[in-house]
Amino acid sequence: MFARGLKRKCDQEEVTEGFGTVPSYSLQRQSLLDMSLVKLQLCHMLVEPNLCRSVLIANTVRQIQEEMSRDGVWHPGAPQGAGRAPLDRLVSTEVLCRTARGPHGEQAVPESGESPSQTPAPGLCTVSLAQELRDPESGLWEMDSPRESRASFSKSLDQIFETLESKPPGSMEELLSDVESSYYDLDTVLTGVVSGSKPGLCGGLEGFTTAPSPPSSGCKSDLAELDHVVEILVET
Amino acid sequence: MLLSLPALHLQTSEHHPLFQLPHGRLGPWCSPTGSPAPLSCEAGCGEGSWILVCRLLVPTQVSLLSMEEDIDTRKINNSFLRDHSYATEADIISTVEFNHTGELLATGDKGGRVVIFQREQESKNQVHRRGEYNVYSTFQSHEPEFDYLKSLEIEEKINKIRWLPQQNAAYFLLSTNDKTVKLWKVSERDKRPEGYNLKDEEGRLRDPATITTLRVPVLRPMDLMVEATPRRVFANAHTYHINSISVNSDYETYMSADDLRINLWNFEITNQSFNIVDIKPANMEELTEVITAAEFHPHHCNTFVYSSSKGTIRLCDMRASALCDRHTKFFEEPEDPSNRSFFSEIISSISDVKFSHSGRYIMTRDYLTVKVWDLNMENRPIETYQVHDYLRSKLCSLYENDCIFDKFECVWNGSDSVIMTGSYNNFFRMFDRNTKRDVTLEASRENSKPRAILKPRKVCVGGKRRKDEISVDSLDFSKKILHTAWHPSENIIAVAATNNLYIFQDKVN
Numbered sequence: 001m002f003a004r005g006l007k008r009k010c011d012q013e014e015v016t017e018g019f020g021t022v023p024s025y026s027l028q029r030q031s032l033l034d035m036s037l038v039k040l041q042l043c044h045m046l047v048e049p050n051l052c053r054s055v056l057i058a059n060t061v062r063q064i065q066e067e068m069s070r071d072g073v074w075h076p077g078a079p080q081g082a083g084r085a086p087l088d089r090l091v092s093t094e095v096l097c098r099t100a101r102g103p104h105g106e107q108a109v110p111e112s113g114e115s116p117s118q119t120p121a122p123g124l125c126t127v128s129l130a131q132e133l134r135d136p137e138s139g140l141w142e143m144d145s146p147r148e149s150r151a152s153f154s155k156s157l158d159q160i161f162e163t164l165e166s167k168p169p170g171s172m173e174e175l176l177s178d179v180e181s182s183y184y185d186l187d188t189v190l191t192g193v194v195s196g197s198k199p200g201l202c203g204g205l206e207g208f209t210t211a212p213s214p215p216s217s218g219c220k221s222d223l224a225e226l227d228h229v230v231e232i233l234v235e236t
Numbered sequence: 237m238l239l240s241l242p243a244l245h246l247q248t249s250e251h252h253p254l255f256q257l258p259h260g261r262l263g264p265w266c267s268p269t270g271s272p273a274p275l276s277c278e279a280g281c282g283e284g285s286w287i288l289v290c291r292l293l294v295p296t297q298v299s300l301l302s303m304e305e306d307i308d309t310r311k312i313n314n315s316f317l318r319d320h321s322y323a324t325e326a327d328i329i330s331t332v333e334f335n336h337t338g339e340l341l342a343t344g345d346k347g348g349r350v351v352i353f354q355r356e357q358e359s360k361n362q363v364h365r366r367g368e369y370n371v372y373s374t375f376q377s378h379e380p381e382f383d384y385l386k387s388l389e390i391e392e393k394i395n396k397i398r399w400l401p402q403q404n405a406a407y408f409l410l411s412t413n414d415k416t417v418k419l420w421k422v423s424e425r426d427k428r429p430e431g432y433n434l435k436d437e438e439g440r441l442r443d444p445a446t447i448t449t450l451r452v453p454v455l456r457p458m459d460l461m462v463e464a465t466p467r468r469v470f471a472n473a474h475t476y477h478i479n480s481i482s483v484n485s486d487y488e489t490y491m492s493a494d495d496l497r498i499n500l501w502n503f504e505i506t507n508q509s510f511n512i513v514d515i516k517p518a519n520m521e522e523l524t525e526v527i528t529a530a531e532f533h534p535h536h537c538n539t540f541v542y543s544s545s546k547g548t549i550r551l552c553d554m555r556a557s558a559l560c561d562r563h564t565k566f567f568e569e570p571e572d573p574s575n576r577s578f579f580s581e582i583i584s585s586i587s588d589v590k591f592s593h594s595g596r597y598i599m600t601r602d603y604l605t606v607k608v609w610d611l612n613m614e615n616r617p618i619e620t621y622q623v624h625d626y627l628r629s630k631l632c633s634l635y636e637n638d639c640i641f642d643k644f645e646c647v648w649n650g651s652d653s654v655i656m657t658g659s660y661n662n663f664f665r666m667f668d669r670n671t672k673r674d675v676t677l678e679a680s681r682e683n684s685k686p687r688a689i690l691k692p693r694k695v696c697v698g699g700k701r702r703k704d705e706i707s708v709d710s711l712d713f714s715k716k717i718l719h720t721a722w723h724p725s726e727n728i729i730a731v732a733a734t735n736n737l738y739i740f741q742d743k744v745n
Contacts (some may be wrong), residue, residue: 029578048390050641051526052526052528052585056545060579226618
């Protein structure tokens with residue numbers, strides 16, 4: 001529902017002294033990108049997602065990413081907009097209407113905007129975990145290499161489009177494993193934490209809205225999980 | 237499913253004012269002299285004003301419970317009070333279509349039901365009731381299904397209804413949800429046989445030993461009963477969601493289009509269809525464009541068009557090849573670089589495409605405009621009409637609340653001189669192609685007073701708001717007019733607003 005009152009609030013805040021002006025173009029672009037990624041992932045999985053809508057959003061995301069890499073904003077590891085509070089990035093209307101706040105301190109909060117960079121593949125997980133351990137201060141919102149993000153992004157896209165395809169019933173296990181991994185992706189996407197449980201869409205959303213754990217404990221649980229997985233593999 | 241219902245007539249005094257004007261000549265748009273009178277944009281009783289004929293509230297699921305034995309309580313969900321009437325989500329009208337004579341008007345809703353209205357016949361006693369539409373038949377066309385392979389529900393929402401031209405006493409229509417097309421036969425029964433030998437009047441079998449004489453059953457008149465029977469079910473041909481169906485001018489075939497494919501069917505054959513367009517890429521990761529609408533040419537049975545999410549229209553000739561992946565004509569307007577934004581592609585996505593009755597033009601609807609194209613000119617449209625350009629600065633918010641993905645339809649009037657499409661806040665717009673004048677009208681309960689003439693509405697863009705204007709920020713984006721229909725020969729229009737069906741007629745002096 002179109003929030004009618006929001007615009008008036010925006011106007012007031014923009015005019016107020018000391019708060020700065022309309023957010024910068026790169027900030028707007030970034031929040032649009034985040035909004036689009038969230039829209040793509042949060043499909044209503046009860047009914048098949050609308051393919052036209054998904055394709056249009058995906059094209060928009062590609063367009064933004066292309067422009068960002070043309071502008072040279074797409075740097076691995078480079079801090080994006082010093083002192084930007086990570087929470088702002090996901091609440092997009094607030095970002096667009098609110099002014100750029102001062103540095104909030106390094107709340108390393110896992111962002112869904114970053115989650116495409118965290119793929120379920122254990123190898124890449126190790127990479128990103130290692131990065132987190134090395135540089136916790138940079139925050140989790142730093143993108144990994146654009147290639148990785150794009151690959152993981154198009155992988156997520158692929159998964160979304162593939163749910164719409166009728167797969168030949170080659171093997172039930174194959175089918176089920178696909179379903180399972182897509183739920184798994186949703187979880188990692190929304191919570192940014194590799195977790196064992198698969199609460200499904202609502203659970204994932206709840207994980208997102210509640211305050212997620214700081215990365216240090218997250219890293220520890222990730223490592224513990226990784227150890228567990230390795231143990232199983234070695235034993236078998 | 238066989239549903240026998242007596243012909244229902246809504247209590248017309250209950251909800252809406254009724255007034256009929258003597259049906260004389262056609263409205264000002266179709267003047268026999270050949271020069272159509274201008275559309276009146278000024279408020280008042282001038283020529284070209286529209287009046288409310290009736291507002292029809294599709295009977296809710298609750299009222300149908302007494303007639304049906306199976307109650308699917310899942311359909312009654314999200315009940316909410318709106319304008320003092322109970323409306324369930326299942327009652328939201330999802331398609332509206334007049335038949336070829338305009339005598340019948342069909343609506344489909346989100347709950348999978350089809351309701352057909354019939355125009356009141358002109359009678360000497362009640363000359364003022366001509367033009368009123370009453371419920372003729374109601375039936376459940378589609379049921380919700382579950383795709384076990386993908387663990388996904390298949391919605392029963394009726395996406396489109398298309399009538400077949402009438403060839404005998406019965407009426408035929410096609411209705412479709414996301415996956416399955418059905419051919420329904422709607423017929424009247426006003427006689428029944430009486431005097432069976434082996435059955436008594438209630439239908440119970442008689443003991444043969446008690447039968448001493450033989451008689452011939454006779455047909456006796458009975459109360460009019462309208463039956464709807466499914467004659468064909470065209471299923472399992474679409475992987476993606478069906479967005480359009482179109483009956484061919486040969487009346488033997490029709491096409492169904494989903495996001496990536498278009499199939500050609502013969503009405504008699506349900507277990508086979510020809511795939512005539514397939515834009516699915518080998519690698520789904522490369523998918524950037526989908527089919528959004530498709531329609532057959534009104535006269536040439538070999539020609540059809542389909543529109544895409546990138547704002548292009550392709551015209552195909554089925555004589556050229558079996559698979560029409562290579563278009564005969566390609567219609568695209570070059571992008572205006574000054575209007576470029578991240579939303580440019582989304583708002584260029586075509587939500588509806590319609591041939592004119594003459595077959596010379598096509599009309600397309602994208603998010604902010606309606607365009608008329610000449611079939612002989614592919615590089616740009618011949619006419620562009622702004623539906624609600626004031627939304628251009630709000631695209632980010634409309635993207636956020638998903639309104640930017642709303643699919644508005646557009647329609648031609650019978651003479652192809654006026655086009656109509658919907659907008660938000662229950663507004664709908666008409667554009668006169670000859671005079672270049674346009675009008676904004678509103679379909680709302682508040683404005684439905686007896687004998688009231690629809691007052692043109694105006695949206696105030698900025699600066700000072702005049703008395704009767706409404707500002708952009710006050711628009712209600714949950715009230716959207718996506719579906720409208722225009723009578724094939726008269727100036728009667730049907731406008732669907734959520735669960736209400738408004739029928740308007742032009743005021744003839």
